[in-house]
Amino acid sequence: MKNLTIIDHPLVQRDVSILRDKNTPNHQFRNVLSRIAGMMAFEVTHDFAVDDYSLQTPLEKTKGYKLKDDIVIVPILRAGLGMVEGFMNVLPEARVGHVGLYRDEETLEPVDYYSKFPKTLSKSLVLLIDPMLATGGSAKAALTFLKKKGAKNIRLVCLVASPAGVKIVEKNHPDVHIFCAVVDRGLNDKGYILPGLGDAGDRVFGTE
Numbered sequence: 001m002k003n004l005t006i007i008d009h010p011l012v013q014r015d016v017s018i019l020r021d022k023n024t025p026n027h028q029f030r031n032v033l034s035r036i037a038g039m040m041a042f043e044v045t046h047d048f049a050v051d052d053y054s055l056q057t058p059l060e061k062t063k064g065y066k067l068k069d070d071i072v073i074v075p076i077l078r079a080g081l082g083m084v085e086g087f088m089n090v091l092p093e094a095r096v097g098h099v100g101l102y103r104d105e106e107t108l109e110p111v112d113y114y115s116k117f118p119k120t121l122s123k124s125l126v127l128l129i130d131p132m133l134a135t136g137g138s139a140k141a142a143l144t145f146l147k148k149k150g151a152k153n154i155r156l157v158c159l160v161a162s163p164a165g166v167k168i169v170e171k172n173h174p175d176v177h178i179f180c181a182v183v184d185r186g187l188n189d190k191g192y193i194l195p196g197l198g199d200a201g202d203r204v205f206g207t208e
């Protein structure tokens, strides 16, 4: 798993535990998902290039830094929306694209129903975000979709991954680095991650 970074910071692991707990109510699930996304954003962006520029403090001139690349955050609808605010808090200059996919409950195949991306996509560093990487079907399809639209430099950020999901992405998109908080044991026969945290979209939006 050479393209995988596991962000095992204690605060991230604490928050994953809160999200896993079935007794965590929807409002707390949303807050904690947003908080954990912000913490993950630090690790995901740790090697971003910067340009320097000259600025004036109240006392003297000094060097300042700004991000070199345009950043586009792309949540996979719906559950990815729960991570956008956390990322935008630390990357306020980012643009946001959207890709809508749901898994057909019978076939587990992703079905796309919406997309909208900024015009800068092909020149930007793209962060594809979704809390769950289960069979990997949705991430694989979203990455193919983004590349068709011109994206060249993409990182995938998920919270909970399965070994099968990581493998599928590594096989089909070897150029994409994956960041996650944890790789769980496996999948059940309905494609849910075990132990996982259940249906992330339902828990974010209270539709369970």
Ligand code: PRP
Binding pocket: 076, 077, 078, 079, 080, 101, 102, 103, 108, 110, 130, 131, 132, 133, 134, 135, 136, 137, 138, 139, 165, 191, 199, 200, 201, 202
């Ligand atoms: C969830 C999740 C991922 C996908 C992962 O979305 O947010 O997008 O499943 O599963 P996979 O790796 O097996 O494709 P879901 O299809 O439940 O849609 P939702 O976010 O609208 O609930």
Ligand code: URA
Binding pocket: 079, 132, 134, 191, 192, 193, 194, 196, 197, 198, 199, 200, 201
């Ligand atoms: N999608 C989810 O939301 N949770 C899972 O465990 C698998 C796919």
